Each structure stands twice: as structure tokens, then as C-alpha cells.
Amino acid sequence: MKDTMSMKDTMSSEEHRRQAEEEKGSIAFAVVTVSDTRTAETDRSGQLIRQMAEAAGHRVIHTRIVGDEPEQVAAALADFSDSGAQVIIFNGGTGVSRRDRTYDALSRALEKELPGFGEIFRMLSYAEVGAAAMLSRATAGTYRGCAVISVPGSTNAVKLAMEKLILPEIQHLAWEITR
Numbered sequence: 001m002k003d004t005m006s007m008k009d010t011m012s013s014e015e016h017r018r019q020a021e022e023e024k025g026s027i028a029f030a031v032v033t034v035s036d037t038r039t040a041e042t043d044r045s046g047q048l049i050r051q052m053a054e055a056a057g058h059r060v061i062h063t064r065i066v067g068d069e070p071e072q073v074a075a076a077l078a079d080f081s082d083s084g085a086q087v088i089i090f091n092g093g094t095g096v097s098r099r100d101r102t103y104d105a106l107s108r109a110l111e112k113e114l115p116g117f118g119e120i121f122r123m124l125s126y127a128e129v130g131a132a133a134m135l136s137r138a139t140a141g142t143y144r145g146c147a148v149i150s151v152p153g154s155t156n157a158v159k160l161a162m163e164k165l166i167l168p169e170i171q172h173l174a175w176e177i178t179r
Contacts, residue, residue: 029062095152
């Protein structure tokens with residue numbers, strides 16, 4: 001038993017990814033769009049998350065559009081964490097305007113924060129939008145055994161996050177949370 005444990009402890013991240021892929025397979029996503037103006041028809045960022053997740057072989061089991069109200073964000077988080085979703089992606093409400101309160105609601109609930117997500121997202125965003133990247137409060141963490149990721153609502157930001165950060169590591173992240 002000790003040898004097995006020490007082998008797991010010394011696995012490279014590439015080995016972790018391979019093992020996670022084998023054990024986790026398709027990941028169950030929930031997608032929450034935080035907006036006072038989006039509808040199912042106009043929610044391009046939520047639709048893009050769904051399309052990219054499904055194209056990568058994952059399942060989107062829930063979608064919801066909520067107003068930019070902390071109680072609605074918290075309710076979606078609680079509902080989807082108890083519904084079989086392994087990953088809950090929030091898009092929208094990550095800026096600094098008075099109505100942007102997604103970060104505030106989620107940061108109170110996260111059990112473990114993954115500061116590297118926001119840091120790397122802003123670094124990648126800087127290459128695209130310059131200093132305005134510092135206005136994003138994109139974040140990630142864990143809540144009740146789920147990965148929780150919050151990104152800006154723009155389709156460019158969603159595409160960047162999905163392509164460069166979320167999809168390449170989502171099985172590994174889901175595996176780490178549950179092992």
C-alpha cells in the first residue's frame with residue numbers, strides 16, 4: 001500500500017492527466033450565465049461553452065440564466081452542485097461595475113480557491129486586450145466536490161478560457177477534487 005501511495009505522490013502532471021482521462025472520461029458540466037439582459041436566444045457565451053464542452057466529448061447537463069444578483073448566483077451554485085454536475089461554469093458578472101457581483105457571491109462560497117486560474121486567465125487576456133485584463137475578477141475553486149469556474153461574459157473571454165485553461169485540464173481537475 002505504501003509503494004502505491006508513493007507512486008501516486010511522484011506522478012507527473014502528464015501522468016495525472018492520463019489517469020484522470022481514464023477514470024473520469026466525459027465530464028458533466030453545468031453552465032450559468034449571469035446577466036440582466038441575456039435570454040436563451042441571445043446567450044452566445046453560454047452557447048459557446050456548451051458547444052466547446054460537447055465538441056470535446058463532455059456533457060452539459062444543466063444550463064441557467066440568472067440575474068446579476070448574489071442570491072441567484074448562490075442558488076444556482078447550490079442547485080447544480082447537488083445535481084450531478086462535476087464542473088459549474090459561470091460566465092458574466094466578473095467585472096468591477098456595481099452590477100458585477102458574481103465574484104463576490106462565489107468567493108464567499110468556495111471551499112478552496114484556485115488562484116492560478118484567475119492569474120493565468122488575466123495573463124492570457126493581457127495578450128489580447130492589454131491592461132484592461134486587470135479589470136477581470138475571473139476565479140475558480142471547489143464547492144461540495146465540484147469545480148467552480150467563473151469567467152467574463154464576452155465570447156472572446158469564454159473562448160480563451162475554454163480553449164487554453166478549462167478544456168485542457170478539466171478531467172485532471174475533476175479527478176483531483178474527488179481523489
